[in-house]
Amino acid sequence: MPHPGARSRARSIVSAGAPLLVVLLLGGCLLPPDPKTEAGQDVFNLYVVVLAFAAVVFVGVEGFIVYAIVRYRRQPGDNTLPEQHHGNTKVEILWTAIPSVIVLVLFIMSIITLGSVEARSDEPGVTIEVTAKQWTWDFSYPEGVTISGRSGEPTELPVPVGEPIRIVLHSADVNHAFFVPQFLIKRDAIDMGENASPNEIEFVVTEAGTYAGQCAEFCGIGHKDMIFVVNAMPRADYDAHMAALAASETPPPAAGGEDCATTIALAAEESIRFDTDSIEAPEDEDFCIELTNNDIVEHNVGIDEIGFYGENVAPGESITYVIPAMEAGEYTFLCTLHPQAMVGVLTVTE
């Protein structure tokens, strides 16, 4: 018959181990998304191996802590001293060696995986020049198509499946990062000036589909709105899609308006703001908006309610648009690149 104290001790070990099990079960879901690129699969595999090491270390150490607390608890009234161990060189050498071996194995595996993540093909299927800017993405294709987005709405990044896609990362202003969770990859988009060439990444998408991406490097108040979506499709579909995009590119509204009765002067000022947050226009007659960009980054002007969106204006330039007659009321004017900071009310008065 087992010693009664031993049984209660065993029971308390089990009861202390139960929460540990729960944690372990939770650990079962500690995985990245299902990878959709070839290199992403390699990263995923590496991660799983590392997680397995981590789980063994976690269970071993936490288990030991719980065991020690239960097994070596000082009993009330026990004033004797345990044996005073000061150390044991052999054991200490052993447990210096164990983590050394583990970390070296991990390091070697990482370097091997790094080779596959960083591999570059001689002839990528498509090279896309990506410009990250506060707070939108521009995707420029060799076919001459540039896809620009509105901040807060996902900008489409069409790519063909099954061939290497090279992404060249530029920044027009602060640091950003190109991140697609399902590709398990991320790289900063930094304005390197003359210090270095822009960062590049390459990946082969393995499955058609749409994959959400967003900026991962904090870049100001529009950070959360710098979203995009990778649209991966077979090569034939991709070619057709790009041709359609090239054909359907709606030309920006024509500039003009030398003979406007009413011209509203609007200026984009430094550090991303309009010089005013309210402008007025007369009812039922055409009027003009003249946008002058005094800032150091591109801006535009749009009026949401009538679906008017002007072209991006480079720093130092200005542009004038004729706006067709509108009914009396309040409208929103904004810069679609920076709606977080550049938005105001256009009042059309009777």
Next chain:
Amino acid sequence: MATTTLDPRADTYGRSWVLDWLTTVDHKKIGILYIVNSFIFFFAAGILALVIRSELAVPGLQFVDVETYNQAFTMHGTIMIFLFVVPVLSGFGNYIVPLQIGAPDMAFPRINALSFWLLPLGGLLIFSGYLFGGAAAEGWTGYAPLAAERFSPGVGTDLWIIGLTLVGTASILGAVNFIATIFKMRAPGMTLFRMPIFVWTMLVTAVLILLATPVLAGGLIALFIDRNYGGSFFDPSVGGNPILWQHIFWFFGHPEVYIVILPAMGVVSEIIPVFSRKPLFGYKAFVFATIAIGLLSFSVWAHHMFTTGQVLLPFFAFMTTLIGIPTGVKMFNWLATMWRGKITLATPMLFAIGFLAMFLIGGISGVMLGQPPIDFHLQDTYFVVAHLHYVFFGGSVFGVFAAAYYWFPKMTGRMLNEPLGKVHFWLHFIGFNLTFFPHHQLGLSGMPRRIADYSPDAGWTILNLISTVGAFMIAVSVLPFLINVVASLINGEPAGDDPWEGNTLEWATTSPPPPYNFDRLPPIHSERPLFYLTHGHGHAVAAGREHEVEEAEEGADEDVAGDVEKREGLV
């Protein structure tokens, strides 16, 4: 014949209580000022954490706008690191280090006072951005070019720079003081290898501060010049380099991680032996591991920059991975100390064990992030937020509370209430894990840091909600602690000199100690002078051998241990 006896405890002249605290140069009072000041900033930064967690509880912007949110996480990080974790551990160091080495005070008492008083000043300057159009909002890392004048024109960022420079200056002065104190003020017999581990960790920390913090100060001044005087250190459009800021910041920032974790490791290494009634297993290995971590910490900074594409990945990955070895050694030493001990789960021990359990997770996730391919996925996601909180909060803050419960009786002469302490621990422990464990999964599934809002379709809602509940649980857990401190100060059980059967010299004097610390010191023959004093029978050095041992400069601990083992063998 009437004689006048001079009582050394008598104040030489009367001073008002307030003036006394404002002008004190006593390391114990300055230590308490450090601790109280740090906790005030802790509560302020904690409220900012609640703002962050409230906003993220569910998708949509409910409580604050994005700008306020960005200021909140910037101030939260800055204040927690620079005005809570670092100074609170310095505060314990200030109070305890001179006592543990048998010194009457720090080496430079007036510099000590100066380095404290710069802290509230720097902290208020950083916070004062809120009064001048908004606090800094670039994140605690203040990355250029976002922190440049043209992207962040507000004066809040300038105040952040000036405040941090003052706080950094305070750290540097404090570090010089610790180094001088530890090298020059040790009591006779207190050789380097008889110093308590806490003193060792404070020494290595002070060296790290001395080498790393001036680099940050230089970077901050360069940023200030860029912002205000047309400099171009970090502006690529005029030949500067934005990556330079990251190098400077992390060359400071990674040693900074060890600046906040090493003293907490020291605290834990004091507590675990006392509450296991055993010496620290492998004292010297522990000291060498501490020094190794300190040295390695200067060669790993670029692992914060793997995704910049501008650093030599294999080198920094290798050095980062190496840090796992001395850290692993320390973990094994702590576990072996508990092995076959007689463990008492008093509140300080609970927090120390909490440190082991939680810091382990931070260490593991650190090794994961140190692998560049994995980091490419996880960098700047909530996985990093989880990792850094398991190190800073699960590690350092558990260490801070362990220290608070352990040394409160020495500082005040009163015990803290044990049941309230246990309530505090469990609320804190569960709240902490509820808050930060889900962040691992959020990061793995791609939620970036520093976003004020997320899409309801992203699948991040439930984990964020759990995390927010946990954050409020942590906030609630502070209440029993505060009640405990106040109630115990008024009506706590008297502590006596040595309530925990401690090993080190601070327990050899009264609680609280007199201004000059010690009436007399016990003989120091090992890193546990008090242990050998109280457990003399069969454990102390025989009187006849005392001078022999004193002559042995180093390795005295083994000598004593050897004696003890021989003696016990004979018995």
